[in-house]
Amino acid sequence: xxxxxxxxxxxxxxxxxxxxxxxxxxxxxxxxxxxxxxxxxxxxxxxxxxxxxxxxxxxxxxxxxxxxxxxxxxxxxxxxxxxxxxxxxxxxxxxxxxxxxxxxxxxxxxxxxxxxxxxxxxxxxxxxxxxxxxxxxxxxxxxxxxxxxxxxxxxxxxxxxxxxxxxxxxxxxxxxxxxxxxxxxxxxxxxxxxxxxxx
Amino acid sequence: xxxxxxxxxxxxxxxxxxxxxxxxxxxxxxxxxxxxxxxxxxxxxxxxxxxxxxxxxxxxxxxxxxxxxxxxxxxxxxxxxxxxxxxxxxxxxxxxxxxxxxxxxxxxxxxxxxxxxxxxxxxxxxxxxxxxxxxxxxxxxxxxxxxxxxxxxxxxxxxxxxxxxxxxxxxxxxxxxxxxxxxxxxxxxxxxxxxxxxxxxxxxxxxxxxxxxxxxxxxxxxxxxxxxxxxxxxxxxxxxxxxxxxxxxxxxxxxxxxxxxxxxxxxxxxxxxxxxxxxxxxxxxxxxxxxxxxxxxxxxxxxxxxxxxxxxxxxxxxxxxxxxxxxxxxxxxxxxxxxxxxxxxxxxxxxxxxxxxxxxxxxxxxxxxxxxxxxxxxxxxxxxxxxxxxxxxxxxxxxxxxxxxxxxxxxxxxxxxxxxxxxxxxxxxxxxxxxxxxxxxxxxxxxxxxxxxxxxxxxxxxxxxxxxxxxxxxxxxxxxxxxxxxxxxxxxxxxxxxxxxxxxxxxxxxxxxxxxxxxxxxxxxxxxxxxxxxxxxxxxxxxxxxxxxxxxxxxxxxxxxxxxxxxxxxxxxxxxxxxxxxxxxxxxxxxxxxxxxxxxxxxx
Numbered sequence: 001x002x003x004x005x006x007x008x009x010x011x012x013x014x015x016x017x018x019x020x021x022x023x024x025x026x027x028x029x030x031x032x033x034x035x036x037x038x039x040x041x042x043x044x045x046x047x048x049x050x051x052x053x054x055x056x057x058x059x060x061x062x063x064x065x066x067x068x069x070x071x072x073x074x075x076x077x078x079x080x081x082x083x084x085x086x087x088x089x090x091x092x093x094x095x096x097x098x099x100x101x102x103x104x105x106x107x108x109x110x111x112x113x114x115x116x117x118x119x120x121x122x123x124x125x126x127x128x129x130x131x132x133x134x135x136x137x138x139x140x141x142x143x144x145x146x147x148x149x150x151x152x153x154x155x156x157x158x159x160x161x162x163x164x165x166x167x168x169x170x171x172x173x174x175x176x177x178x179x180x181x182x183x184x185x186x187x188x189x190x191x192x193x194x195x196x197x198x199x
Numbered sequence: 200x201x202x203x204x205x206x207x208x209x210x211x212x213x214x215x216x217x218x219x220x221x222x223x224x225x226x227x228x229x230x231x232x233x234x235x236x237x238x239x240x241x242x243x244x245x246x247x248x249x250x251x252x253x254x255x256x257x258x259x260x261x262x263x264x265x266x267x268x269x270x271x272x273x274x275x276x277x278x279x280x281x282x283x284x285x286x287x288x289x290x291x292x293x294x295x296x297x298x299x300x301x302x303x304x305x306x307x308x309x310x311x312x313x314x315x316x317x318x319x320x321x322x323x324x325x326x327x328x329x330x331x332x333x334x335x336x337x338x339x340x341x342x343x344x345x346x347x348x349x350x351x352x353x354x355x356x357x358x359x360x361x362x363x364x365x366x367x368x369x370x371x372x373x374x375x376x377x378x379x380x381x382x383x384x385x386x387x388x389x390x391x392x393x394x395x396x397x398x399x400x401x402x403x404x405x406x407x408x409x410x411x412x413x414x415x416x417x418x419x420x421x422x423x424x425x426x427x428x429x430x431x432x433x434x435x436x437x438x439x440x441x442x443x444x445x446x447x448x449x450x451x452x453x454x455x456x457x458x459x460x461x462x463x464x465x466x467x468x469x470x471x472x473x474x475x476x477x478x479x480x481x482x483x484x485x486x487x488x489x490x491x492x493x494x495x496x497x498x499x500x501x502x503x504x505x506x507x508x509x510x511x512x513x514x515x516x517x518x519x520x521x522x523x524x525x526x527x528x529x530x531x532x533x534x535x536x537x538x539x540x541x542x543x544x545x546x547x548x549x550x551x552x553x554x555x556x557x558x559x560x561x562x563x564x565x566x567x568x569x570x571x572x573x574x575x576x577x578x579x580x581x582x583x584x585x586x587x588x589x590x591x592x593x594x595x596x597x598x599x600x601x602x603x604x605x606x607x608x609x610x611x612x613x614x615x616x617x618x619x620x621x622x623x624x625x626x627x628x629x630x631x632x633x634x635x636x637x638x639x640x641x642x643x644x645x646x647x648x649x650x651x652x653x654x655x656x657x658x659x660x661x662x663x664x665x666x667x668x669x670x671x672x673x674x675x676x677x678x679x680x681x682x683x684x685x686x687x688x689x690x691x692x693x694x695x696x697x698x699x700x701x702x703x704x705x706x707x708x709x710x711x712x713x714x715x716x717x718x719x720x721x722x723x724x725x726x727x728x729x730x731x732x733x734x735x736x737x738x739x740x741x742x743x744x745x746x747x748x749x750x751x752x753x754x755x756x757x758x759x760x761x762x763x764x765x766x767x768x769x770x771x772x773x774x775x776x777x778x779x780x781x782x783x784x785x786x787x788x789x790x791x792x793x794x795x796x797x798x799x800x801x802x803x
Contacts, residue, residue: 025483032528039524043517058510063437126347129583136580136649140508144437147510164583164651166340169267172654
């Protein structure tokens with residue numbers, strides 16, 4: 001055994017044990033800090049100037065009550081049927097209800113271009129994901145929560161809804177549809193419709 | 200004199216020989232590290248095979264290679280395997296081997312606890328994989344979002360294997376974290392101040408804190424799930440007033456620190472390799488340490504960026520956007536410091552250095568796409584698409600796995616006393632580099648074109664067929680690269696060129712002792728005076744002390760009880776599958792027997 005004095009790391013060292021930051025390091029700190037501030041400023045800017053955060057409000061809801069509300073909504077405004085799913089055309093500016101369930105979207109919505117709706121999303125069973133195709137916008141649809149979004153359809157045509165949150169064995173075939181008509185209620189030309197067609 | 204020498208020699212004989220029993224009872228941190236490494240590579244192969252089957256299925260639209268149910272099981276097990284059975288334990292393999300060597304200790308603080316961690320990890324992994332034997336592997340994703348994992352929607356054993364298996368693995372990780380923290384705080388050589396420790400040990404230190412703070416959160420989430428499934432509680436049951444969002448918060452509160460648990464050891468590996476092959480001390484050592492600590496700290500405040508799409512509201516969205524962007528700053532600091540270390544250095548392009556340089560570049564690709572998701576409005580377009588898959592594979596494959604390959608080539612001479620083949624190494628590197636980019640780069644576009652994750656087929660109308668085919672071809676090239684690594688290890692183990700104690704001319708303490716190191720690591724514990732003990736004046740004394748003929752050293756004797764206790768702990772969780780309330784008590788009793796024997800085991 002050697003006879004060296006035992007230093008342990010638990011005793012704090014004497015004197016100035018740290019080293020001063022190098023000049024280059026200080027410059028580097030400055031750049032990093034400045035960049036932090038830029039990023040920090042971007043967030044409120046994005047929110048207030050850019051208007052890029054979704055306007056959604058999430059409220060708790062009983063899944064059974066929500067489903068009943070959707071049924072009432074379908075009963076009130078049903079205008080047709082598409083592959084066994086009712087097509088619903090609510091009045092402009094009203095509350096619109098969409099239900100995600102294993103494994104379909106219910107009902108098919110028919111909306112008018114340029115009019116503001118409040119879109120309500122909720123699920124009957126497990127988490128689903130509302131993804132509007134081909135716009136690529138995602139909102140998670142959670143059972144027990146009513147996700148209310150203010151939307152203004154800006155383009156007429158057929159839009160697919162893809163389920164974007166893994167929901168079990170039928171996840172890949174959980175597809176829905178939103179139809180957006182022109183302001184006068186007419187459908188746009190064939191071209192748009194076929195370009196956004198979803199299986 | 201002669202008898203004293205004989206007594207001393209007897210003390211140094213490796214405990215228990217080299218047979219299988221010696222591996223089962225070993226408490227030597229170096230052998231446990233090898234066990235960890237080999238087991239992780241086996242799981243890497245299994246997870247890789249799962250990935251290849253997934254890629255085969257997705258090579259063409261409307262693929263018919265496997266069924267949707269099989270697909271769900273495979274992608275879930277791929278994720279679980281790569282995170283819990285490969286990524287974490289392979290880092291722990293490096294922790295185990297290197298921390299005691301880098302700080303000048305003879306073993307970790309709790310050698311038997313270390314062995315227990317390993318055996319729990321092994322049995323936990325076997326338990327998870329045994330689910331394939333009954334055809335009920337976990338199928339709810341590695342993230343296991345409630346309420347899909349509830350009894351109502353997953354009536355089979357799938358989610359039980361998931362929750363109980365991960366619970367067991369979490370126990371192992373927490374014990375590992377405690378062990379490494381204690382080792383680093385208490386067992387450093389004289390003069391090995393915190394700010395003189397090699398960066399790898401520093402990053403392991405930060406990672407260990409994340410392990411002991413993040414894994415308990417997962418444990419809570421999993422206990423709730425287990426309670427829901429076994430005893431009908433309502434933590435995640437919506438109809439009964441439970442909240443599925445609770446799972447997401449808990450899971451990601453664990454899940455985001457977890458990301459840094461996977462990547463910080465890789466940062467440490469790079470920070471040790473790059474100075475060696477640049478012949479320059481690490482640029483901005485202190486800032487590298489602080490940025491690592493900051494990453495660890497901030498990683499606790501970013502979890503909800505996984506949940507932007509659930510509608511947290513603008514204030515929470517803004518907060519988590521800011522915090523996520525801020526965490527990119529210490530990460531960026533690291534990238535620039537590695538570049539600055541290489542700048543003006545005398546670069547040697549050995550295989551470990553090639554892997555390290557590639558890691559710096561490719562990880563940055565993943566880092567930048569990470570900042571893109573951080574902006575919550577952009578995230579709403581990217582979340583749950585292949586874009587996210589591209590992002591985290593750039594981080595984890597090009598970051599963690601690539602760094603681990605670099606580390607393997609770098610420290611192999613220390614472990615075996617032989618070099619790995621450089622020629623095979625170059626092939627390995629280029630195949631990895633090409634395969635990795637060919638697989639994951641197209642996924643950025645696949646995602647932006649709108650292909651959702653976790654779907655087992657896609658329609659030709661999405662126009663992603665060629666991109667998917669490229670990803671599949673890349674995956675197979677990547678598989679060949681991993682195969683070459685394994686072949687190289689197997690060949691070089693016996694036939695590699697012999698290596699000296701410091702074959703790369705590195706600066707850190709582990710290179711002072713002989714290759715391979717003796718069981719007691721250092722003949723005499725060297726006294727450390729600076730950060731680069733093998734570069735700066737005084738290096739002769741350090742090497743001489745490390746390789747000195749030892750005085751009387753007491754090393755912990757082998758023990759069977761960690762192995763025995765691990766069976767009990769994993770068995771307790773496994774027996775929940777029987778559905779009988781008393782069955783787990785058998786495992787508890789077994790564990791108790793193990794612990795009592797452990798406690799009264801003689802330590803001489």
